[in-house]
Amino acid sequence: MTGPTFASTYAKSLQQPEEFWAEAARDIDWTRPWDTVLDLDTTPAARWFVGGELNTCYNALDRHADGDRAEQPALIYDSAVTGTTQTFTYRELRDRVARFAGVLNRQGVERGDRVVIYMPMIPQAAIAMLACARLGAVHSVVFGGFAARELAIRIDDCKPKLIVSASCGIEVDRVIEYKPLLDSAIEIAAHKPEHCIIYQREMVAAEMQPGRDLDWEQELATATPHDCVPVAATDPLYILYTSGTTGEPKGIIRDNGGHAVALKWTMQNIYDVSPGEVYWAASDVGWVVGHSYIVYAPLLHGCTTVLYEGKPVGTPDAGAFWRVIADHGVVSMFTAPTAIRAIRQQDPNGDLIAGYDLSEFRSLFLAGERVDPDTLDWAEEQLGVPVIDHWWQTETGWAITATCLGIEVLPVVPGSSGRPAPGWDLAVVGPDGSELPPGEIGALCARLPMPPSALPTLWNAEKRFVDTYLSRYPGFYETADAGYIDEDGYVYVMARTDDIINVAGHRLSTGALEEVLMSHPDVAECAVVGVADSLKGQQPVGFLVLKVGADRDADGVVTDVVAAVRQQIGPVAAFKSAVVVDRLPKTRSGKILRGTIAQIADDEPWEMPATVDDPAIFDEITSALATIGFPR
Ligand code: COA
Ligand code: AMP
DSSP states (O other): OOSOOHHHHHHHHHHSHHHHHHHHHTTSOOSBOOSEEEETTSSSSOEEEETOEEOHHIIIIIHHHTTTTTTSEEEEEEETTTTEEEEEEHHHHHHHHHHHHHHHHHTTOOTTOEEEEEOOSSHHHHHHHHHHHHHTOEEEEOOTTSOHHHHHHHHHHHOOSEEEEESEEEETTEEEEOHHHHHHHHHHOSSOOSEEEEEOOTTOOOOOOTTTEEEHHHHHHTOOOOOOOOEETTSEEEEEEEOOSSSSOEEEEEEHHHHHHHHHHHHHHTSOOOTTSEEEEOSOTTSHHHIIIIIIHHHHTTOEEEEEESOSSSSSOTTHHHHHHHHHTEEEEEEOHHHHHHHHHHOTTOGGGGGSOOTTOOEEEEOSSOOOHHHHHHHHHHHOSOEEEOBOOTTTSSOSEEOOTTTOOOOOOTTOOOEEOTTOOEEEEOTTSOBOOTTOOEEEEEESSOOTTSOSSBTTOHHHHIIIIISSSTTEEEEEEEEEEOTTSOEEEEEESSSEEEETTEEEEHHHHHHHHHTSTTEEEEEEEEEEETTTEEEEEEEEEEOTTSOOOHHHHHHHHHHHHHHHTOGGGOOOEEEEOSOOOBOTTOOBOHHHHHHHHTTOOOOOOTTOSOTHHHHHHHHHHHHTTOOO
């Protein structure tokens, strides 16, 4: 090999972080250079590129559209659910984004204002995000699978001037109306946006509220394009809410400068993708993977990105991903392990793969949940390309660990999500805050400061940021994942240390689910536990203790709470199983033993906790689980 080794690149990133990231920052166009690459004196966390100014949309679109990529496809919208494809060149995408920025600005949206985007996987979602970036406004995208109440919570927290939405989404063959959900969210929320801009899809015409609701196409027809507004590198580009330990989601802030620098850098160095090539992240713009790798990183790098509206299976079959790769010449793809498990379940021998020309396809990246070595091996064998597990979080915006294909192709170790990526100084920390030796499981932490793009704080919740991430292990960012690092530096992410569960790559708070269960008038106490699921990784199971004297129709209460979670959190919670029990197992201090319940449900070996008064309680849990089919 001729370039630098992974070891030397990694060492430089930790020993000379300012030189390392300043060099990467040369790939971004700045309207004002930074004064300080890394300011360690800012609170509550260090900030990157302080004093610098730029516009993220300019870097993602204009510099390509005004340069030699004007006629190159920037975005390919491939809708398996409607059977349509639409390609936007860099020039076309820039022009549409500039006009939509004009629409937003005409309604008073300016630098620093928040805009909530609640949309299905259509190009207008990406256009709305980029238009906000163009104005220096802060977008907050809410995943379409969330119900009205979840949307309302986010509206009240970030107080948008305006909301952008669409008449409907399509789930395989079902049309899901978005507008009634939006209307009811605005009704629930205390904060009322001035306007909603609605994209009317042809399947459903949303009912518009005169004066408040504006039609996307009509507004666009009379809009004048708006230019890029330079913002401070440390200004927020977006807020993305993610599950915390309570029902209140956390507003992760991403800043403009560090984000642009880090994400552009990852495209070549982690994914080994060059400008002009086609890259595809099969996620949703409502998740961090969609923000980073459907919208921003590929465009910052001058790639063609694919925005796919469909599922890995059922639209129409388990060959859907291979069809997209072949049709558009995708060189590298990113998805969640659950999607590969879904494909494998329906096409175990990979027969459908043979029908497609995957000759340009070079690598498959997986993240969002732990990938079991079996699934990784299957994908590698079927596709004949490296399959790379990499670990990251909404908080970081890019991979904490990976195999950096663009730096040096180190061996992949199944079960490990690779080595710490450049910029990430990881340690495994024990309960007393001391660093643990290789092979020992503890809290996975990143030594501060974190590299560019990692969250600088939480929206309107600085104390929560410090309490959640920085307090328990001073000098470290606590990832809330547990795991270990082996002698060779490979990282193994094993489980969350908080009550977050991961359902089909979607991050859910069991605390938020429990809040919904507790709101049922007959429920005295409850616990929600993440139980292993062969397709989705985990599924939530509820345990309910009913009030004495309540109408004890157990089946009725179960039906009610399942419906309530769907209605209040959304279908994405996939909450389908609950059971009534007489009591819950607890420690003497009253902590519910969720971990032991999960082990029983998963048919894993478990030890009787010493702090339990009556061991018979676990027989009761075992019997209750059996009535709803666990262990499976
Ligand atoms: N709008 C409205 N409803 C949505 C939705 C959206 N954007 N996304 C999902 N839902 C609904 C689904 O229709 C489903 O509803 P149902 O209970 O009526 O069937 C429910 O939410 C659960 O959805 P999902 O978790 O997607 O399960 P599924 O059974 O429909 O599909 C998989 C299973 C594995 C195919 C699917 O979960 C998948 O593709 N996962 C990949 C996840 C991913 O990309 N994660 C991002 C991190 S990289
Ligand atoms: P999210 O913020 O929704 O992206 O979820 C982040 C969480 O998903 C992490 O904290 C992990 O618990 C889990 N996760 C993401 N990627 C991986 C991975 N490659 N291996 C194991 N867990 C992962």
